[in-house]
Amino acid sequence: METHGRDTILISTQSTATRRRIILFPLPFQGHINPMLQLANILHNQGFDITIIHTEYNSPIHSNHPHFTFKSISDRFFELETKADAGVILQYLNRSCEDPFRDCLTGLLVEYGEGSVSCLITDAGFHFTQAVADSVKLPRMVLRTSSLGCVLAYVALPFSSESGYFNLTKEDSNYETSVPEFPLMKVKDIVKMTNNPESMGEFVSDMLHQMKASSGIIWNTFQELEEPALETISHDFSIPSFTLGPFHKYFPASSSSLIEQDRSVLSWLDNQAPKSVIYISFGSVALITESEFQEVAHGLANIGLPFLWVVRPGIVPGSQWLEALPEKFLESVGDGGRIVKWAPQQDVLAHPATGCFWTHCGWNSTLESICEGVPMVCSPCFVDQPVNARYVSDVWKIGVLLEDGFDRVGIERAIKRVMVEKEGEEIRERITSLKEKVNLSLEEGGSSHQSLKGLVDYILSF
Ligand code: UDP
Numbered sequence: 001m002e003t004h005g006r007d008t009i010l011i012s013t014q015s016t017a018t019r020r021r022i023i024l025f026p027l028p029f030q031g032h033i034n035p036m037l038q039l040a041n042i043l044h045n046q047g048f049d050i051t052i053i054h055t056e057y058n059s060p061i062h063s064n065h066p067h068f069t070f071k072s073i074s075d076r077f078f079e080l081e082t083k084a085d086a087g088v089i090l091q092y093l094n095r096s097c098e099d100p101f102r103d104c105l106t107g108l109l110v111e112y113g114e115g116s117v118s119c120l121i122t123d124a125g126f127h128f129t130q131a132v133a134d135s136v137k138l139p140r141m142v143l144r145t146s147s148l149g150c151v152l153a154y155v156a157l158p159f160s161s162e163s164g165y166f167n168l169t170k171e172d173s174n175y176e177t178s179v180p181e182f183p184l185m186k187v188k189d190i191v192k193m194t195n196n197p198e199s200m201g202e203f204v205s206d207m208l209h210q211m212k213a214s215s216g217i218i219w220n221t222f223q224e225l226e227e228p229a230l231e232t233i234s235h236d237f238s239i240p241s242f243t244l245g246p247f248h249k250y251f252p253a254s255s256s257s258l259i260e261q262d263r264s265v266l267s268w269l270d271n272q273a274p275k276s277v278i279y280i281s282f283g284s285v286a287l288i289t290e291s292e293f294q295e296v297a298h299g300l301a302n303i304g305l306p307f308l309w310v311v312r313p314g315i316v317p318g319s320q321w322l323e324a325l326p327e328k329f330l331e332s333v334g335d336g337g338r339i340v341k342w343a344p345q346q347d348v349l350a351h352p353a354t355g356c357f358w359t360h361c362g363w364n365s366t367l368e369s370i371c372e373g374v375p376m377v378c379s380p381c382f383v384d385q386p387v388n389a390r391y392v393s394d395v396w397k398i399g400v401l402l403e404d405g406f407d408r409v410g411i412e413r414a415i416k417r418v419m420v421e422k423e424g425e426e427i428r429e430r431i432t433s434l435k436e437k438v439n440l441s442l443e444e445g446g447s448s449h450q451s452l453k454g455l456v457d458y459i460l461s462f
Pocket of ligand 1: 029030031032034253257261281282283284285286310341342343344345346361362363364365366368
């Protein structure tokens, strides 16, 4: 086994008899592109040639992956209304990409010749691709970039206005109660998942249906983290599941970053005391309101600990970047706080100065935090994030959930629980133990290592 970069692992290339090609197709969002390109690298390292079909919108940077062939297809993404809900956007992409994808795939199969492409691997969210793959008799596997737990929640939850949940507000008496269909979640959690339960329900139903019709599911998770969920999924989905994650432990995400990462933060971190810094990032798509943004700032100022805050331009709709900060905020925090547009997140989490991660609980961020043993404070915004946050706080107990949104008093209390109090030490012990389990799973004979071998054999059997 070779080591690569900071703390990543390359499993030695197998001596596969024939070098065969795999065609992959990611959804065009950072949290989906990262794991798909990591998976492509993992499979390339196992002896496969790689072609990536991608949309014009959020195109990966080709020059960062000279060993892959890229084919771009039109997506008409810019015809979409900017404020559309996730379900609407995903269903739109499933329609707008269908013809260009079919043309591209058919052309590639002719170009590569019969028998030279082993299979298609698409993001599970591109559910239309199953019918295309069937029509050209190519096996299709899916990469599901969320947790297994999220898919269990998607199977169980009634996404429709008629369910009566999605229009409830704080004033309703059952807002704080568990949802009977998936008791880990409270009504207030699922309300956050979508503003448009109909389109979300339609998307989820199409995705689950076509996942079941696929030849197998690849998950960016590891068995020891989600054992009960894996058992349920293996029972309910009669196709193989491969849990070979976390993918970024094989290959870091920096090369697939769509935004330039500000690496100057690493030397700033070098000057901070061990485990003293609060790292804050809400990922690549979540939005917060101006008043929520200001509560974050006030909360950080009141805590008085050093912080590194990723403020993505546009995270506050209508704002260019930092205009909405409270007056004199930057002067008052001085060198005790850094704000950047985009950070080298995995390096930040691996840095000894980082003490906790205040996160939106995107699945990649959650896994990256687990892999570095960094306790979390959770502010989930939408789609799968509220599910991940419940697993982090209530099941794995490796973080604290900001139950009542962004309010400076609650923020200060939650971060102190993790950074200062005894409870924080216990949380750190539990997440450190998970970090050790991740490392074991990737070693020769470990569950992820075995699952990768199983996946390679399975693909070679097509
Ligand atoms: N990320 C990054 N720099 C940042 C913030 C995030 O490189 O400043 C990366 C992060 O490491 C992760 C991805 O962007 O791999 C975000 O994916 P996630 O699933 O956590 O959230 P999403 O962006 O899909 O909401």
